[in-house]
Amino acid sequence: MKQGMTMKAWVSTAAATVVLGCFGIAQASELAAIEKQGFMKVATEDNYSPFNYIDRGNPAGINKDLLDELREYSKFDIEQEILPWTGLLASVSAGQYDVALTGAIITDARLKAFDFTPPIASAQHYFLTRAGDDDINTVADLDGKTVGLQAGSALLERLPELEEMLEAQGKSLGKVVQYQSYPEAYSDLAIGRIDYVINSVVSVNEVVKSKSKVFKKGEAVSGPGFVSWPVPKDNPELLAYLTEFFLHLEQTGKMAELQKKWFGESFDQLPSEAITSVEQYRKLTAVQ
Numbered sequence: 329m330k331q332g333m334t335m336k337a338w339v340s341t342a343a344a345t346v347v348l349g350c351f352g353i354a355q356a357s358e359l360a361a362i363e364k365q366g367f368m369k370v371a372t373e374d375n376y377s378p379f380n381y382i383d384r385g386n387p388a389g390i391n392k393d394l395l396d397e398l399r400e401y402s403k404f405d406i407e408q409e410i411l412p413w414t415g416l417l418a419s420v421s422a423g424q425y426d427v428a429l430t431g432a433i434i435t436d437a438r439l440k441a442f443d444f445t446p447p448i449a450s451a452q453h454y455f456l457t458r459a460g461d462d463d464i465n466t467v468a469d470l471d472g473k474t475v476g477l478q479a480g481s482a483l484l485e486r487l488p489e490l491e492e493m494l495e496a497q498g499k500s501l502g503k504v505v506q507y508q509s510y511p512e513a514y515s516d517l518a519i520g521r522i523d524y525v526i527n528s529v530v531s532v533n534e535v536v537k538s539k540s541k542v543f544k545k546g547e548a549v550s551g552p553g554f555v556s557w558p559v560p561k562d563n564p565e566l567l568a569y570l571t572e573f574f575l576h577l578e579q580t581g582k583m584a585e586l587q588k589k590w591f592g593e594s595f596d597q598l599p600s601e602a603i604t605s606v607e608q609y610r611k612l613t614a615v616q
Contacts, residue, residue: 359565362426367405370395371425373413378534378590379431379555390448390590391429397582401573417441420558426566427559433482433528434554436606442558443567443604446574449587450595451528451553453483453490455546456535458517464524467547471499473523476513479506483526490526490549518542528553530591537592552613554598571602 362368372391373380380389387410399406411419413430420428421441433451434444455475457464464470471494477483484506491501505522507513513525514535526549527535536545559567577583584594603609 358563359569362566363404365404367407368402368427369407369409369425370427370429371409371411371416371420372429373416374410376413376431378530380429390586391431393586393589394448394577395429397577398573401576417558421560423560426563427557427570429557431530431555432558434556434603434609435482435485436609437485438482438558439604439606439609441561443561443563443602444554444556444558445567445570445602446578446600447554447556447595447598447603448574448583449530449555449591450598451482451530451555452548453486453526453550453553454529454532455524455526455549456514456517456532456543457524457546458520459540459542459544461523461544464546467493467549468497468499470494470502470524470549471497472502474503474505475501476505476507476516476522476525477527478510478513479508483528486550486553487526489551493549514543528555530555533592554603554612556603567602567604575600 372387372395374382374387376389378389380387380391382388395406395408408429409425416428416430417432417438419425427445431449432438432442432444434447438444455464455467455470464473467490470490477487487501487504494501502523505513505516507516510525510527510531513522516522517525524546529548532545536543557570559570574583577586578600584596587594599612603612
């Protein structure tokens with residue numbers, strides 16, 4: 329962080345630099361071209377439970393089930409390729425794929441390169457700490473404590489919200505440690521090298537579910553957030569088609585059914601429209 333820059337200014341600058349540096353101009357097929365060629369190309373990942381992962385050699389997760397639903401809904405074929413997360417969004421933005429079926433958190437920076445389908449899950453941020461740590465139970469208890477997050481993650485972009493929540497109570501944000509992956513952060517949290525980790529609600533619930541004796545879920549440290557499928561900019565017909573698909577899932581009750589299956593709850597208050605601009609996103613999340 330440059331001297332004199334606030335956390336908010338540094339995060340916004342860094343996020344914009346990453347997006348502009350990694351994402352090219354989208355050239356993905358529009359809907360008419362997809363229908364003419366008879367197939368749509370989608371990219372997924374395989375190591376982000378419960379969204380996409382491999383279970384006993386087979387794809388699993390909510391996006392696997394949603395892909396099955398999309399294949400049944402569509403009159404054209406769906407060609408799927410599994411990519412590592414590190415290159416997935418850049419490949420979709422560059423037009424190599426028409427959409428990413430992944431658990432992407434919507435951010436200001438990502439909205440420069442993508443439009444997003446109606447959300448499939450909440451991405452509100454929560455803190456996670458050690459199960460036996462009785463000193464950290466509320467946001468106020470995070471005063472001056474060391475927090476861990478994944479480097480380059482969407483969580484960093486909204487960290488200033490926690491900073492403001494703490495300052496409103498006369499508290500302050502402590503040291504921020506960035507990790508190459510969340511498993512590394514969880515490992516350091518478990519042994520006491522850091523005091524808490526911030527992640528989205530689905531991921532926090534997943535960790536607590538699998539390791540309830542090690543970790544406990546804290547309070548929300550951001551306003552609302554959304555997990556959605558990214559579609560390259562300038563593909564309005566394809567975005568509208570996918571929005572109609574999500575409306576179909578909502579009306580038939582299938583989306584709520586899959587959310588309960590994979591997340592343990594349905595997110596009934598999610599927006600039903602596609603999200604295409606920073607202004608719209610900030611209005612929906614009340615981010616100022």
